Amino acid sequence: GAVVSQHPSWVICKSGTSVKIECRSLDFQATTMFWYRQFPKQSLMLMATSNEGSKATYEQGVEKDKFLINHASLTLSTLTVTSAHPEDSSFYICSGIRETQYFGPGTRLLVL
Amino acid sequence: RKEVEQDPGPFNVPEGATVAFNCTYSNSASQSFFWYRQDCRKEPKLLMSVYSSGNEDGRFTAQLNRASQYISLLIRDSKLSDSATYLCVVYGGSQGNLIFGKGTKLSVKP
Numbered sequence: 001g002a003v004v005s006q007h008p009s010w011v012i013c014k015s016g017t018s019v020k021i022e023c024r025s026l027d028f029q030a031t032t033m034f035w036y037r038q039f040p041k042q043s044l045m046l047m048a049t050s051n052e053g054s055k056a057t058y059e060q061g062v063e064k065d066k067f068l069i070n071h072a073s074l075t076l077s078t079l080t081v082t083s084a085h086p087e088d089s090s091f092y093i094c095s096g097i098r099e100t101q102y103f104g105p106g107t108r109l110l111v112l
Numbered sequence: 113r114k115e116v117e118q119d120p121g122p123f124n125v126p127e128g129a130t131v132a133f134n135c136t137y138s139n140s141a142s143q144s145f146f147w148y149r150q151d152c153r154k155e156p157k158l159l160m161s162v163y164s165s166g167n168e169d170g171r172f173t174a175q176l177n178r179a180s181q182y183i184s185l186l187i188r189d190s191k192l193s194d195s196a197t198y199l200c201v202v203y204g205g206s207q208g209n210l211i212f213g214k215g216t217k218l219s220v221k222p
Binding site: 041042043044045046049091093100101103104105106108 | 161209213
């Protein structure tokens, strides 16, 4: 299957700092990528749809000024959690589409 | 009503058992249906698509009942390696947006 990578896989940071997560499609071009968040024992929840060369589309309840998404190339989308707080601690997963959705390995964020 | 509902389990079964998971979805306009498998602290991976006519892949059988808005997954001859959380997933958006159930946890014991 297609490969999607994420970096970093783990982040521990202090409250108030910003964290950038990268999502790369390694063997295909992804004009659209998705960002999901998963809290413990919960389902994946779509946060936003990232479109190459245009603004991301955010789901209701997701603050676009807090979760900055940049999709500058066909193989890279970034999610920046600005001024992270403990309630932002979660598992963030990106995905790209080629025939079906392929998920990155996820990034665990722990905000202290 | 939640968009995709699943019994959270856990289902604890012995090796070799047959186990069935059910899922219901609320949007009758949903177009495609999938079962994903998610191992602990890992990303979800596609297990199989679900077709109206029902489909089988080895020990796994998926079925869809559009009238009842119900999806099922049957696992025969359970293996220890089948232990995971099984996510019922529905495609209903125009941009390839997947909607995930909370998942059903399966634990296969020796």
